[in-house]
Amino acid sequence: MGPFPLFVRLNSLNVFFTSYYWLSCLFFGVGLVLLVLFIFFEVLRFNKMVNWLFAVLILEFIVLGIAPLVVRHYKYQFLFSFLIWTLVLALFIVCGSFLPLDLTLDVVVLFVLAVVSIIGAIYFVMLYIVANVAYSFLIARGFIVISILMFVMYHAQIINGGRFAEMRTKDYFLAAIILFLDFLLLYLFSFQMGPKWSDLCDRERSKNLVLFRDSTTSNPPKWWYTRTSSTEG
Incomplete structure (x- = not known):
């Protein structure tokens, strides 16, 4: 959960995850697939060379998947x-x-x-x-x-x-x-x-x-709106 405060504080990350929310959906989906593999294949959990990698990837991919929600908080x-x-x-x-x-x-x-x-x-x-x-x-x-x-x-x-x-x-x-x-x-x-x-x-x-x-965010900043064809037009 450590990266979440960065999503809230840094405008560059806010812009990125608001504009490219589909990328976070992809991260989240891949994270769930890795989780299923990690649960059903014991060799991935008990191999010390692999379990660290899978655990970190699962956590980070899911955290990145939640990013579009966090930046709107x-x-x-x-x-x-x-x-x-x-x-x-x-x-x-x-x-x-x-x-x-x-x-x-x-x-x-x-x-x-x-x-x-x-x-x-x-x-x-x-x-x-x-x-x-x-x-x-x-x-x-x-x-x-x-x-x-x-x-x-x-x-x-x-x-x-x-x-x-x-x-x-x-x-x-x-x-x-x-x-x-x-x-x-x-x-x-x-x-x-x-x-x-x-x-x-x-x-x-x-x-x-x-x-x-937040007193400084009573009105939505311009980057807050999800960019779609209707809003960009």
Whole structure:
């Protein structure tokens, strides 16, 4: 997560990732493909010459994929969201580690609750998109966050060990990537609360749920708008 503050502070990076957002989509897609390969092929995780390379590439490609969202964030809101979700992740890792219930043994319960959460989330997202029901997106986000936090506790137990299912000690890179992705899943919801300056059709939407504003960025800078054929014309 170290490069994220640079995306917010440096105008040159802001311009680049705003104009070439498709490049970040490519990075993100490649990062997910590398993640799948890293999970399913043990030789990539246990070869000391390869596991470092794959772990770094996965993390950096995913971080670069998130860059177009980060550059549209207010810096104070970015820092506040980062702090809040870090504390939430740490809290549920501790809770999962000391929870007497073995979630690795009752993993079916987690998947059932996850499916129910997905159904509820999709329903309220559709209400938000189709019927414009107020605050329905926040309810959908609540369903998904609850599901993610349950799996955070599950991941904490398999990483710490001493349960029915546990991760091998040699899988430390995979453990780090799993916790990073858990944090990222939580943190991605922060971007919905950011400014919508790229929406040229409805400027009022740029004020949607923005908690922290910079006095120097009350109006969108010129580079903020995503460059499309309609805006360039």
